[in-house]
Amino acid sequence: MDLRQLSYFVAVAEERQFTRAAERVSVAQPAVSAQIGRLERELGERLFHRDPRTVTLTPAGDALLPHARAALAAAERGRDTIASLRGMLTGRLRVGVAGPVDHRLAETLGEFHRRHPAIEIVVSQQQNEPLLLAVATGEIDAAVVGLGAHPLPPAVEAREVAIEPLVVCLHREHELAGRTTITLAGLREQPLLMLPQGSGLRAVVLGACRELGFVPRVAGEAAELRSLVELAGVGLGVAIVPRSVAEGATTLRLTRPELWRRTALAWNREGSSPAGRAFLALAEERFAPQG
Numbered sequence: 626m627d628l629r630q631l632s633y634f635v636a637v638a639e640e641r642q643f644t645r646a647a648e649r650v651s652v653a654q655p656a657v658s659a660q661i662g663r664l665e666r667e668l669g670e671r672l673f674h675r676d677p678r679t680v681t682l683t684p685a686g687d688a689l690l691p692h693a694r695a696a697l698a699a700a701e702r703g704r705d706t707i708a709s710l711r712g713m714l715t716g717r718l719r720v721g722v723a724g725p726v727d728h729r730l731a732e733t734l735g736e737f738h739r740r741h742p743a744i745e746i747v748v749s750q751q752q753n754e755p756l757l758l759a760v761a762t763g764e765i766d767a768a769v770v771g772l773g774a775h776p777l778p779p780a781v782e783a784r785e786v787a788i789e790p791l792v793v794c795l796h797r798e799h800e801l802a803g804r805t806t807i808t809l810a811g812l813r814e815q816p817l818l819m820l821p822q823g824s825g826l827r828a829v830v831l832g833a834c835r836e837l838g839f840v841p842r843v844a845g846e847a848a849e850l851r852s853l854v855e856l857a858g859v860g861l862g863v864a865i866v867p868r869s870v871a872e873g874a875t876t877l878r879l880t881r882p883e884l885w886r887r888t889a890l891a892w893n894r895e896g897s898s899p900a901g902r903a904f905l906a907l908a909e910e911r912f913a914p915q916g
Contacts, residue, residue: 630664631693698763702898717745718900721756721768733911752823766901771825772887783889786912791884792876796860808881816844816862818853
C-alpha cells in the first residue's frame, strides 16, 4: 500500500466513478483501475461495488476511507514542514466553517494571505459533524464550528469564541405571535423547521427536547439559518435560530431552558501543518471571545 494507491482510492471514493477520478488525479483511467486492483489484492478485500454508471464503497472500502484520508493529510503536512525549513511557508491551508463565513474569519484569512502569500487557502462549508471528523483526521487544519450536545472527538481541541441566545421565529399572525416568551415545552406540538442532521444547532435543540421528555415534530429542513427564518416567516413552521439571524422577523424569547449557540475555533491537538499552526496563532489574536 502506497500513497499513490491511496490517493487514487480516495479520488474514486469521492468522485464515484473511475473516469472522473482519473481526470482529477491527471492519469489515464486504466492506470487508476490497475492501482485499485493491486490495492484490493494486497488487502484481500474488494473496496468498491462496480456497475456501468457508478461505483460505491464496500464495507471494507468504507472502513479504509478515513485512514486513507488521514495518511494523505499526514504526508502533505510532512512535505509542508520540510518546505517551511527553507524560511517561507508554502503549501495549503484548509479551513472549515459550519455556516456562512463571518467577518472575523474573512478578516483573519485576509491577513493570513497578506503574511503568507505562497500558501493556497481552501475554505470548505459543511455541517458540524463532518467538519469535526475532518479536523480529527487531519484533513483540515482548523474549523469554526458550533459546540453542540455531543462531545468533541478525542483528537480535537476547541476554544469558544462567541455565544448568543436562541429565539423562536414564526409567522407574524401565528397563534403564539402575541406573546413575548415561550418555553421549549410549549413548542411540543408545533411543526419545527431545522438545519439538516449533523448540525451543531440541531443537536442542541434535539438534546434539550429529549431532556424534557419529548421528540419535536420536524416539519422541514433547510441548509442555512436565514432560510429557516424565511420559511417560518411564511407560516411553514417555527424555527429556533440565533438572535442575530432573526433580525426583522417576528420572534419570541425562548425560556425554560434558555438555549444558546456557542461557536468555537477547533483544531487537532495532536498536530497540524506549518500553515495550520500559523493560522491558529493569528486566529488566537483575531477571534477574541464575543458575548
